Every structure is written in structure tokens, then in C-alpha cells.
Amino acid sequence: MPRTSMETAIKEQEQEKETVKQHLQKVIDLLDKLQLEESLVHKQHMPRHELIESLLHKRYQVKLKHMLEQMRPADIAYILEALPLDRRLMVWDLVKAEHEGQILLGVSDAVRETLISDMEPDQLLSAAEQLETDEIADLAPDLPREVMQDLLESLNEPRRQRLESVLSYDEESVGALMDFGMVTIREDLSLKAVLRYLRRLKKLPEHTDKLFVIDRDHRLKGVLPLQSLLLNSPKQRAADIMETDVISFKVDDEAMEAALAFERYDLVSAPVVDAEKKLVGRICVDVIMDFIRQDSEEEILNQAGLEEEEDLSSSIWKSARNRWMWLMINIITAFVATRVISLFEGTIVHIIALASLMPLVAAIGGNTGNQTGILIVRALALGHVTSANLSRMFYKEFGIGLLNGVVWGSIIGAIVYLIYQDVGLGIVMAAAMFLTLVVAALMGIGIPVIRHKFGLDPAVGISVLITFLTDGMGFFIFLGLATVFLL
Amino acid sequence: MPRTSMETAIKEQEQEKETVKQHLQKVIDLLDKLQLEESLVHKQHMPRHELIESLLHKRYQVKLKHMLEQMRPADIAYILEALPLDRRLMVWDLVKAEHEGQILLGVSDAVRETLISDMEPDQLLSAAEQLETDEIADLAPDLPREVMQDLLESLNEPRRQRLESVLSYDEESVGALMDFGMVTIREDLSLKAVLRYLRRLKKLPEHTDKLFVIDRDHRLKGVLPLQSLLLNSPKQRAADIMETDVISFKVDDEAMEAALAFERYDLVSAPVVDAEKKLVGRICVDVIMDFIRQDSEEEILNQAGLEEEEDLSSSIWKSARNRWMWLMINIITAFVATRVISLFEGTIVHIIALASLMPLVAAIGGNTGNQTGILIVRALALGHVTSANLSRMFYKEFGIGLLNGVVWGSIIGAIVYLIYQDVGLGIVMAAAMFLTLVVAALMGIGIPVIRHKFGLDPAVGISVLITFLTDGMGFFIFLGLATVFLL
Numbered sequence: 005m006p007r008t009s010m011e012t013a014i015k016e017q018e019q020e021k022e023t024v025k026q027h028l029q030k031v032i033d034l035l036d037k038l039q040l041e042e043s044l045v046h047k048q049h050m051p052r053h054e055l056i057e058s059l060l061h062k063r064y065q066v067k068l069k070h071m072l073e074q075m076r077p078a079d080i081a082y083i084l085e086a087l088p089l090d091r092r093l094m095v096w097d098l099v100k101a102e103h104e105g106q107i108l109l110g111v112s113d114a115v116r117e118t119l120i121s122d123m124e125p126d127q128l129l130s131a132a133e134q135l136e137t138d139e140i141a142d143l144a145p146d147l148p149r150e151v152m153q154d155l156l157e158s159l160n161e162p163r164r165q166r167l168e169s170v171l172s173y174d175e176e177s178v179g180a181l182m183d184f185g186m187v188t189i190r191e192d193l194s195l196k197a198v199l200r201y202l203r204r205l206k207k208l209p210e211h212t213d214k215l216f217v218i219d220r221d222h223r224l225k226g227v228l229p230l231q232s233l234l235l236n237s238p239k240q241r242a243a244d245i246m247e248t249d250v251i252s253f254k255v256d257d258e259a260m261e262a263a264l265a266f267e268r269y270d271l272v273s274a275p276v277v278d279a280e281k282k283l284v285g286r287i288c289v290d291v292i293m294d295f296i297r298q299d300s301e302e303e304i305l306n307q308a309g310l311e312e313e314e315d316l317s318s319s320i321w322k323s324a325r326n327r328w329m330w331l332m333i334n335i336i337t338a339f340v341a342t343r344v345i346s347l348f349e350g351t352i353v354h355i356i357a358l359a360s361l362m363p364l365v366a367a368i369g370g371n372t373g374n375q376t377g378i379l380i381v382r383a384l385a386l387g388h389v390t391s392a393n394l395s396r397m398f399y400k401e402f403g404i405g406l407l408n409g410v411v412w413g414s415i416i417g418a419i420v421y422l423i424y425q426d427v428g429l430g431i432v433m434a435a436a437m438f439l440t441l442v443v444a445a446l447m448g449i450g451i452p453v454i455r456h457k458f459g460l461d462p463a464v465g466i467s468v469l470i471t472f473l474t475d476g477m478g479f480f481i482f483l484g485l486a487t488v489f490l491l
Numbered sequence: 492m493p494r495t496s497m498e499t500a501i502k503e504q505e506q507e508k509e510t511v512k513q514h515l516q517k518v519i520d521l522l523d524k525l526q527l528e529e530s531l532v533h534k535q536h537m538p539r540h541e542l543i544e545s546l547l548h549k550r551y552q553v554k555l556k557h558m559l560e561q562m563r564p565a566d567i568a569y570i571l572e573a574l575p576l577d578r579r580l581m582v583w584d585l586v587k588a589e590h591e592g593q594i595l596l597g598v599s600d601a602v603r604e605t606l607i608s609d610m611e612p613d614q615l616l617s618a619a620e621q622l623e624t625d626e627i628a629d630l631a632p633d634l635p636r637e638v639m640q641d642l643l644e645s646l647n648e649p650r651r652q653r654l655e656s657v658l659s660y661d662e663e664s665v666g667a668l669m670d671f672g673m674v675t676i677r678e679d680l681s682l683k684a685v686l687r688y689l690r691r692l693k694k695l696p697e698h699t700d701k702l703f704v705i706d707r708d709h710r711l712k713g714v715l716p717l718q719s720l721l722l723n724s725p726k727q728r729a730a731d732i733m734e735t736d737v738i739s740f741k742v743d744d745e746a747m748e749a750a751l752a753f754e755r756y757d758l759v760s761a762p763v764v765d766a767e768k769k770l771v772g773r774i775c776v777d778v779i780m781d782f783i784r785q786d787s788e789e790e791i792l793n794q795a796g797l798e799e800e801e802d803l804s805s806s807i808w809k810s811a812r813n814r815w816m817w818l819m820i821n822i823i824t825a826f827v828a829t830r831v832i833s834l835f836e837g838t839i840v841h842i843i844a845l846a847s848l849m850p851l852v853a854a855i856g857g858n859t860g861n862q863t864g865i866l867i868v869r870a871l872a873l874g875h876v877t878s879a880n881l882s883r884m885f886y887k888e889f890g891i892g893l894l895n896g897v898v899w900g901s902i903i904g905a906i907v908y909l910i911y912q913d914v915g916l917g918i919v920m921a922a923a924m925f926l927t928l929v930v931a932a933l934m935g936i937g938i939p940v941i942r943h944k945f946g947l948d949p950a951v952g953i954s955v956l957i958t959f960l961t962d963g964m965g966f967f968i969f970l971g972l973a974t975v976f977l978l
Contacts, residue, residue, distance in 0.1 A: 024752075025874060032877065078755040086875045088883050110755070172821065199721060208718045210757060213521075213700060230717045231695045256500065265511075268565040268597070270697060270777040272759055289776050290757040293783065297754065300787035302871075307794050308865035308954070309858050320890040327862050327891070331855070335899065338854040345847040352846045359839045359846040360832040363962070366850065367825040368818070371796050375814050378795035380789075387512060388573045389958070390519065396575050403807040404814070412822065419826075467795070475850070 027075065028083050034068045035091050069098045077103045081110030088341070089318075093122050104131035109139055109469055112313055114144050125151050129158070137163050138183035138285075141170040167190040178262050179255035181295060182276045182285035185209030188216045189242055191225050196238035198228070211288040213272040217246045222282045224275050226250060252277050255284060259295055260385065266292045307378075307467055310332060330468065337472035341366070344476050348483035351491060355425050358486055361433060364416070365482045369474035372408060376401050376448025376468050381463045384456050405445025409438035428490050436482035443481070444474045514562065515570050521555045522578050556585045564590045568597030571606070576805070580609050584659060591618035596626055599800055603633050612638050624650050625670035625772075628657040643960070665749050666742035668782060669763045672696030675703045676729055678712050683725035685715070697866035698775040700759040704733045709769045711762050713737060739764050746782055747872070753779045793978065794865075794954055796821060824959035828853070831963050835970035838978060844911050845973055848920060849901070852969045856927040856961035859895060863888050863935025864957045868950045871943050885936055892932025896925035915977050923969035930968070931961045 072080060072095070080099060084092050084107065096119055099107060104123075108116055108131060120128065128151045132140055137159075144152060144167075156164055168186060173179030187208060189198050198215070202208065214227040226246035236245050252275045253262050265271070266289060276285040301313060309330030314323055345352075347364065352358050380397070383389050389397070417434025421427060447470055452462035559567060559582065567586060571579050571594065583606055586594060591610075595603055595618060607615065615638045619627055623648075631639060631654075643651055653671060659667030674695060676685050685702070689695065702715040713733035723732050739762045740749050752758070753776060763772040788800060796817030801810055832839075832849065839845050869883070870876050876884070904921025908914060934957050941951035 028877065076756070082755060082874075085873075086877060088880055119507070139842075202721055206722065208722070211759065212718065213759070230721065231699065234689055234720060235693065235695070235719065252845050258585045267777075267780055268569060269563070272698065272700070272776065289759070289780070290754075293754055293776070294781055296780065296784060300784070300791065303791055304787065304794065304865065304869075307791065308861050310862055310865065313869075314866055320887055320894060323887065324891050324894050327859070327895075330898070331858055331895070334858045335851070335855055335903065338851045341854075342847040345850070346844070349843045349846065353843050354509070356836045356840050357833070359836065359849075360829040362846075363832070363850055363853065363966075364822070364825045364829050364968055367828075367962075368822055371818055372814070374795050375797055375818075378791065378797065379801055382791075382800075386572075387569075390515065390573060393573065400807055400810065404811050407807060407811050408814075408818070412818070416822065444742075475854075 024079050024082060024454075027079060028072070028086055028327060030071065031068065031087070031095065032091075034064050034071075035087075035094065038064050038068075038094070046074070065098070068095070072098055073100060077106035078110050081107045081134045084187035085111055085115050089118060092118065096122060100102055101127070101130065102134060105134035109135070109142060113146070114313055114318055116143075120146055125154070129154050136183060136185065137166045138170055140167055141180070144171055173255060176259050177255065178253045178257040178259055178276055178287060179285075181259055181262070181291045181477055182255070182287045183291070184207075184276065184285050185212070185288075186216050186273075186283070186286040187212055188218050188222075188283065189228065190247070191217045191219060191241075191243040193242050193365055194238065195233060195236060195240050195242065195245075198233065198242060199238060211273050211290060216275050216286070217242055218283050224250065224252060224277050224281055224283045227275065242446070250275065253287060254278070260299070262287060263292050263296050263299075303463055306464065309468070330465075333465070333468055337468060338475070340472070341475040345483065348479075348487060349486045351465055355429070355486060355490055357426075357429060358483060361420065362479055362482050365433075365436050365440050366475040366478040368412065368437065369444040369478040370471040372405070372441055373448040373470040374467050375473040376404075376445050377452055377466050380449050380452045381466055384452060384462050389453075390458075394453070401443070401445045401449045404441040408445075409441040412441065413437035417423070429486075432482070432485045432489055436478070436485050439481045439485075440474065440478045443477050444470075447473050447477075507959040511566050515568060515573055516560070517558065518555065518570055518574070518582065518613060519578075520576075521551050521558075522581065524551050525555075525581070534669075552585070556583070559585055560587060564593035565597050568594045572598055572602050576605060579605065583609060588614070588617065589621060592621035592626070595630060596622070600633070601800055605805070607633055607635075612641070616641050617930055620630065620645060623670060623672065624653045625657055627654055628667070631658055634904055648886075650753075660742060663746050663761055664742065665740045665744040665774060666745055666772075668746055668749070668778045669742070669774045670696075670778070671772050672699070672775075673703050673760075673762065673770070673773040674699055675705050675770065676715065678704045678706060678728075678733070680729050681725065682695060682720060682723060682727050682729065682732075685720065686725060690830060690860065698760050702729075703762050703770055703773070703945075704729055705770050711737065711739060711768055711770045714762065737762065740774060741766070747786070750779050750783050750786075750972050751873070754783075790950055793817075793951060794970060796955070817952075820952070820955055824955060825962070827959070828962040829893050831846050831966045832970065835966075835974060838970055838974040842916070842973060842977055844913075844916060845970060849966055849969050852923050852927050853962040853965040854929040855899065855924065856965040857958040859892070859928055860931035860935040860957040860961040861954050863891075863932050864939055867936050867939045868953055871939060871949050876943075881940070888932045888936045889929070892929040895932075896928040899928065900925035916973075919969070919972045919976055923965070923972050926968045926972075927965045931957075934960050934964075 051168070075083075080103065084095060087095060092115070104127070111119065122407055123131070125148065128147065132147065132155050134145060135143070140155065147155070156167065159167065163208060170180065170182070187202070187205070189201065189356065193201075212230065215233070216224060217226045217228055217357045219225050225243070226248040227250050228242055228246045232245050232247075251265060251269055251271065252364075253265075255276055262274075266274070271286045271289060273286050275283055276287055278284050305311070309327070311326050311329055314326055322392060348358075380389075380401075383397070413434040413436075416437050417430045421430030424430075439444040451469055451473075455462045529777055562570075567582075567590065571582060574582060581600070591614070595606060598606065600880065610618070612635065613633065619630060619634065619638070619642050622630070632971075634642070643654065646654060657667065657669070674689070674692070676688065680688075700717055702717070702720070703711060704713045704715055705714050712730070713735040714737050715729055715733045719732050719734075722775055738752060738756055738758065740752075742763055748813040749761075753761070758773045758776060760773050762770055765771050792798070792800065796814070797815055798813050801813055867876075867888075870884070900923075903924050904917045907920040908917030911917075938956055938960075939953060942949045
């Protein structure tokens with residue numbers, strides 16, 4: 005490429021690079037123009053088919069189509085994600101067929117659903133056929149049954165077997181995350197032969213930072229980083245320069261374990277082996293990154309009482325249902341707490357200040373209980389909890405509960421005394437705060453540890469459960485103490 | 492390496508690989524033995540220096556030291572993380588000096604602090620000197636001032652300048668995450684010359700998946716993936732086969748933007764340029780992964796009202812302080828809500844059922860407000876909120892609020908009627924639930940959007956703020972309606 009044209013190329017690409025967000029704005033502008041026109045035509049009572057034929061309309065559509073053709077599939081996925089449903093489908097219809105598969109992979113679950121429900125079975129089938137086996141597996145849960153059946157029939161035997169095996173692994177296991185894009189070589193080859201072999205492949209799979217060295221039985225012997233291929237003499241044998249201290253995973257290892265290992269050892273790709281140490285696939289950092297992101301998003305959404313990621317433009321009805329499960333649990337648990345209060349209605353009538361103060365006890369108990377709970381859940385997830393330091397953790401959290409109880413109990417007790425000028429009420433408040441904070445600390449550590457012991461995910465619903473118990477206990481302790489000592 | 496010894500090597504490494512967690516258990520066992528012995532000696536009233544000399548003690552210590560020498564720095568970091576403070580420092584003293592720098596980088600902030608406070612300035616200085624410039628920058632905030640000064644003096648001029656420049660970037664910018672381990676080549680070189688150059692380097696920096704092609708003025712021209720070096724004829728020129736459609740970042744780009752781009756385009760490394768497009772560094776996937784993890788952890792911790800990640804073994808006093816800021820905010824906001832209730836004490840005395848029911852209204856308002864808030868915060872963070880779809884989002888959330896209000900308001904109103912056999916109370920409850928849910932939806936969308944408009948991070952403290960407002964409003968609406976219609 006001559007110098008000047010190359011510079012122009014770089015400049016163009018520079019401009020393009022700036023504009024994933026600007027692209028989104030341009031797409032929206034074009035869609036606005038298309039829609040404005042449509043409404044104008046409507047006002048003039050032109051029949052709809054004329055509108056579609058209208059030259060102006062076509063011009064914008066062609067412009068949009070051209071723009072989309074220039075863009076990377078990942079960028080189109082981003083734009084589809086940000087558009088409301090009607091406009092998203094307009095853009096989706098203009099996307100090149102050969103990019104459809106990659107785009108479906110790139111969008112979130114919620115958006116993928118809307119795109120797939122807009123596609124004909126034939127179109128879906130051909131989109132899926134463009135993909136690698138492991139990518140098809142990622143799409144599989146969203147594909148209609150009959151498309152999946154046709155797809156399985158259209159694959160050749162080895163690919164079908166692979167697809168079926170990937171689909172059979174647990175969603176949270178390494179097997180479900182692996183792909184088959186590994187380049188394998190035999191240990192007795194010289195580097196020269198390896199290089200010749202690679203040149204024949206023409207292109208290496210993405211994220212190939214190392215080749216996997218196997219023996220006659222397909223057992224993993226070591227790995228050969230691309231750099232050692234480059235840095236060593238072509239005369240050397242693969243077996244002599246390969247690394248044998250390999251971090252590998254088994255198909256049924258937990259995906260979270262693999263993610264932690266990728267972070268710990270800064271891996272780009274790693275081999276996956278079966279029970280007999282035979283190489284069956286590899287796992288790459290991009291998939292791990294998606295896994296980490298998804299896992300922490302789930303945690304964030306669950307904490308807020310949401311079932312799943314929500315497409316901003318999904319219907320009110322669908323979004324409402326997404327939020328109902330936790331909302332319902334919340335209502336039920338809050339109802340139970342109201343029953344605890346109603347036990348003490350007689351006391352409250354006599355000392356009406358209790359009605360104002362009781363939500364304070366519950367709120368603070370819930371807050372500290374959740375703080376402890378989240379820390380324990382995180383320690384369990386990161387594997388920092390061993391039997392040896394479990395009791396240590398317990399004493400520590402208990403100690404914090406005591407300390408918080410003494411400090412905040414006294415402060416709040418004093419404030420209550422100042423407001424109501426009632427020594428008894430201040431003391432009851434202080435005592436209730438103290439007891440509630442200690443109980444909250446015990447709940448915060450006990451609930452996740454017990455769930456973990458019984459093999460349940462300690463994170464799921466943790467804050468609803470803790471809040472429920474601390475609310476109920478807080479009301480009971482405060483109103484109970486008041487009944488005993490103040491009546 | 493002859494075949495059999497290689498197989499043994501692989502077997503050994505297999506065993507080693509299995510055992511990051513088993514290692515931890517072994518270390519704990521050895522520490523137990525050390526401590527058991529110490530307590531025995533204490534009971535026999537032997538002087539402490541004899542204990543230290545005791546042969547048995549030494550044997551376990553040697554064993555432990557040997558074990559640590561065999562382990563990867565990342566694994567030692569994991570073990571230090573899981574140990575309580577006293578044992579952690581015992582292990583830390585046995586770690587090889589040359590690994591100290593890497594281990595300090597590998598542990599969490601909280602654990603790093605405990606290790607650094609156990610080190611002499613000299614020891615710290617030599618640990619830091621083992622590291623790359625960008626790695627020193629990661630440690631810098633935790634190093635004592637005088638160590639940092641000595642360190643800056645001990646570095647040569649170009650490294651010092653680099654370190655100072657990295658330290659000057661905003662923590663959330665690409666500049667703070669970049670490293671300088673890029674391999675650069677000039678565009679007019681042949682691949683043969685490039686290969687010769689690489690062999691002279693002997694070793695490429697980690698995560699080198701591509702070389703950066705620059706011109707005479709150090710301006711980025713393109714990138715040359717290692718694979719195209721392998722797959723093309725050595726006679727070709729770099730300029731002819733390099734990729735010019737490069738995704739690059741500027742030093743002052745937001746780190747979150749870069750993280751999203753790494754996920755979108757599945758990158759391993761990417762060049763970082765300054766305002767004049769001169770290459771200044773690169774950014775790698777391992778750092779991006781850490782950034783994503785840290786960012787989502789902060790979000791999870793903040794949602795639970797925690798300031799920062801807590802070391803499980805940090806002191807009760809330190810942990811308590813970590814939790815106090817949010818706890819205090821929570822107490823203040825809850826106190827304000829109690830003042831709203833106290834305005835209506837006269838009403839509550841007359842209709843005591845209100846005391847039991849009012850926490851229900853507040854809890855459910857808080858729950859739905861937080862659901863909406865978290866979704867909006869996430870949409871803002873992912874860049875899905877454009878001015879075009881802001882009003883759309885608004886109407887949607889408002890619609891969900893209305894729907895939830897009608898559905899759950901009626902259900903709860905009906906239940907309240909059944910429990911208290913009071914039509915008026917049931918209707919007031921239903922109306923209060925309806926209004927509170929609508930208000931909660933408005934808060935959930937309004938607060939993050941307004942914070943975002945004013946350039947504030949919409950995520951910080953979102954749930955405390957929303958809960959505060961929904962609690963106060965919920966109490967006010969419910970008790971207010973009761974006062975007007977039931978008294």
C-alpha cells in the first residue's frame with residue numbers, strides 16, 4: 005500500500021473507531037427521518053404501499069443499510085441493544101445475513117429473544133449454521149425446538165456429537181464454556197514441521213496464544229506458546245521446548261474455579277481434559293470474562309430483587325413479571341413482620357412512641373445483617389472459608405455485632421431519651437438495638453454458612469431472608485422489651 | 492528430556508495443579524503443628540528462645556519454607572488471603588524475597604496493607620524494584636511515603652518519568668491501567684528482520700498477541716498479530732500484512748469504556764495512544780478482567796452498605812469502621828422516617844392496626860424503587876440510555892409502577908379487609924400501596940438520571956437514597972390517607 009493511501013486508511017479507521025456511540029446517534033437520526041416521513045405520508049392519507057415505494061424513504065434505507073454493512077457485528081449488537089423494539093426490528097431486517105449469527109451471540113439474552121422471535125425458521129437455521137459448535141450451544145436455549153432439530157440434522161456427525169456433549173454439561177461447568185478451536189500438535193514434531201502445518205491452516209482460531217501438544221492417544225502432554233515458536237530455532241523439537249507445567253481444567257470443574265484461576269494466573273487460553281487426561285477442548289479468556297460479568301450481574305440483580313437482566317424496551321407486562329417473584333416474597337415476609345407487630349398492639353396503644361421507633365430498629369438490624377451476610381457469601385465464593393477459620397470468622401462477626409450494639413445502641417438510646425424525655429424508653433431502645441444488632445450478626449453469618457453446608461447457593465435470596473428475620477426479630481425484641489419493662 | 496522423566500514431570504505437575512486448595516490445607520496443618528508445639532513448650536515453662544531453637548520447630552518451618560518455594564506467587568497470594576493475620580505473617584516471613592513483589596500485587600488491598608505494615612522499608616524497596624513500572628504504580632498508593640521517594644530515586648530517568656506519568660492519570664482512566672510491555676516495530680521492516688529482532692529479545696512480555704507497528708515519530712500505524720508473523724512468508728514487509736483497522740484507546744479514555752470494548756471485540760491487548768496518536772503503552776485483558784471484577788465488587792459491596800472489600804482476618808475495630816459510614820447514613824435516614832410517623836401518632840392511637848401495616852407499605856415501596864433504580868443505573872453504565880429512549884424508559888417504568896400498584900394494591904387491600912374486617916382500612920391500604928408504588932417508580936428512575944445529568948456516579952448510595960425517600964413517602968401517604976379518610 006503506498007504511504008498516502010495507507011494514511012488515509014488509518015485516518016478513516018480512526019474516525020470509525022471514535023464512533024460506536026456516534027454510530028448509534030446516526031442510526032437513530034436515520035430512523036427518525038424514516039419515521040417522520042412515514043407520519044407525513046400518513047397525514048396526507050397516502051396508501052401504505054406507496055410510502056414503502058417512496059424514493060426518499062428508500063434513500064434513507066439504503067444509507068442505513070450501507071452504514072450497517074461497514075460496521076463490525078459487535079457494534080451492530082450494541083446498537084440493537086440500545087434501540088426500542090420497533091426500531092430494533094427495522095435495523096435487524098437490514099443486517100447482512102452473514103452477520104446474523106455473530107450478532108445474535110453478541111446481544112443480551114433479552115434482546116436475543118426479540119430478534120429470534122422476528123426471524124423465520126429458515127433464516128434462523130442459516131444464521132446458526134454460520135457459527136462454531138460451541139457458539140451454537142450458546143444460542144441453543146433460545147432456539148425454537150424445530151429449528152434446533154433441523155440444525156442437529158444438518159450438522160455432520162463429529163460436530164453433532166460435540167454439540168450434544170457441550171449441551172449435556174452443567175451450565176456452571178467448564179464443559180459448557182469450552183470451545184473446540186484448539187490447534188494440536190504431536191510432541192515429536194520439529195518446530196519447522198509445526199510452522200509448515202500452521203501455514204497450511206492459513207488462519208489460527210481467535211485467542212490462540214499456545215498450541216496444545218498431545219500424544220498418540222490424544223492425551224495432553226504440554227503446551228507450546230506461539231512465542232516460543234517464534235523465538236526458538238526451527239530445528240528444535242516441540243517436546244524439548246514445550247511447557248509441561250500446564251494449568252488445565254476438567255470438563256466438570258466448576259466454571260467459577262476456572263474463572264478464579266484465569267484471574268490468578270493471567271491466562272489467555274487453557275486446555276480442557278476429560279477424566280483420562282485426554283484433550284477435549286479449550287477455554288478462552290473472552291468466555292471467562294463474559295462469565296465473570298454475568299455472574300456478578302446476577303448477584304447485583306438478585307440483591308435488588310430482580311430475576312434477570314431486562315431489556316429496556318421489553319414490554320411492561322414482561323418486565324413486571326420479571327420483578328414479581330421477589331416482590332411477592334418481599335410482600336409475604338413483610339406481612340409476617342406485620343403480624344409480629346400486631347401481637348403488641350396493646351402495648352403500642354399505651355406507648356405510642358413505639359410506633360415511630362420500631363421501624364428504626366428493624367432497618368438497622370437489616371442493614372448490619374446484610375453487611376455481614378454479603379461478606380460471608382463473598383468469602384465462601386472465593387474459597388477463603390476453611391473449617392479452620394470458620395470459628396475465627398464467627399467470633400469476629402459476633403464481636404463486631406457486640407461493638408456495634410454497644411456503640412449505636414447507646415447513641416440511639418440517648419437520642420430517644422432526649423426526644424421523648426423518658427429514661428425507660430431510652431434504655432429499652434438501647435437494649436433492643438444492642439440485641440437486634442447481635443442477632444443480625446448471627447443471622448448474617450449463620451444463614452449463608454448453613455445454606456452452604458447443605459449444598460445450596462448461599463447468595464440466592466440472602467438479603468430477603470436476612471431482612472425477613474431481622475425485621476421480625478427486631479420488632480419482637482423491641483416491642484417485647486417495652487411490654488415487659490414499660491407497661 | 493527423556494520420555495519417562497518427562498512423564499514424571501507431568502505427573503508431578505498434575506498433582507501440584509490439583510492442590511491450590513490442598514496446599515492451603517497443608518500450610519494450615521504445618522502451622523497447627525508449629526503452634527501446638529509452641530503451646531506445649533509454653534506449658535513446660537521453657538524460655539521462648541529455646542523454643543525457637545527447638546529442632547522439631549525448625550523441621551516444620553523448613554518443610555513449610557520448602558513448600559512455599561515450590562509454589563507460584565499467585566498461589567501463595569491465595570493462601571495468604573485465606574489465613575488469619577498471625578499465621579499470614581508467619582508465612583509471609585518465609586516467602587522468598589524475589590517473589591514478594593509479585594505476591595504483593597496478587598493479594599487484595601486489605602491483605603496487602605497487613606503485609607506491607609509488616610515489612611521494613613529496605614525490604615519493601617527491594618520488593619518494589621523487582622516490578623515493572625506499571626506494577627509499581629499499582630502498589631504506589633499503599634507504599635509509605637519515604638519508600639516511594641527512595642524508589643523514585645532508584646529508578647532510571649525514563650522509568651521514573653513513566654511511573655510519574657502513570658501515577659498522574661485518573662484511577663478510572665485507561666492511562667492508570669496501561670503497561671509498557673509492548674513490542675514495537677517499524678513498518679518498513681521485513682518479517683525476517685522482525686523475527687531476528689524478536690529472537691534477540693529472547694522473551695516477549697506476557698499477553699503479547701500482537702506487535703505494534705509505528706512510524707519514525709512513534710505514531711501508531713497498525714498492528715501485526717503474532718499469528719500473521721507465523722503464517723506469512725518471511726520475505727513480506729510488515730507494512731503489507733499489518734492490520735490497520737486497529738482498536739486503540741487514548742490515555743484519558745474512561746477505563747469502563749475500554750472494558751466494554753474488550754468484551755465487545757474479544758481483545759487480548761490493545762495499543763494506548765496520546766492526543767497526537769503517538770504510542771505510549773498498551774492495555775491487556777488481565778488488567779481489564781481485574782478492573783471489571785473490582786468494579787462489580789464495589790457495586791455489590793455498596794449495595795450492601797459496605798465501603799470496601801474486607802479482609803476476613805482484619806481486626807474487629809477496623810471492620811466495624813468499614814461498615815459504619817453506611818450504617819450511620821442508614822440510621823439518620825431511618826430516624827427521619829420515624830419523625831414522619833410521629834406526626835401521625837394521634838391517628839395511630841385511634842386506629843392501632845396502622846402501626847402493624849405501615850412497615851409493609853414502606854418495605855414494598857423500597858423494594859420496587861430499588862428494582863427500577865438498579866436497572867436504570869445499569870442501563871446508564873452500559874451506555875444504553877440516549878436522549879431518544881429516555882422518555883420511553885420513563886413511560887415504561889411509570890407503566891410498571893401503575894400496573895404493580897393496581898395489582899398488588901388490590902391484593903393487599905383485600906387481605907387487609909379480610910384480616911381486620913374493615914372496608915375503609917382495606918381501601919386506604921390499597922390506595923396507599925398504589926400511590927407508594929407509583930412514587931417509588933418515579934424515584935427509581937428520577938434519582939439516577941438526575942445524578943447522571945449532574946455528572947455524579949448514579950450508582951453510589953442509590954439504594955440508601957431510594958429507600959430513604961420511599962420509606963418517608965410510604966409512611967406519609969399511608970398515615971396521611973388514614974388521617975383524612977378514617978378519622
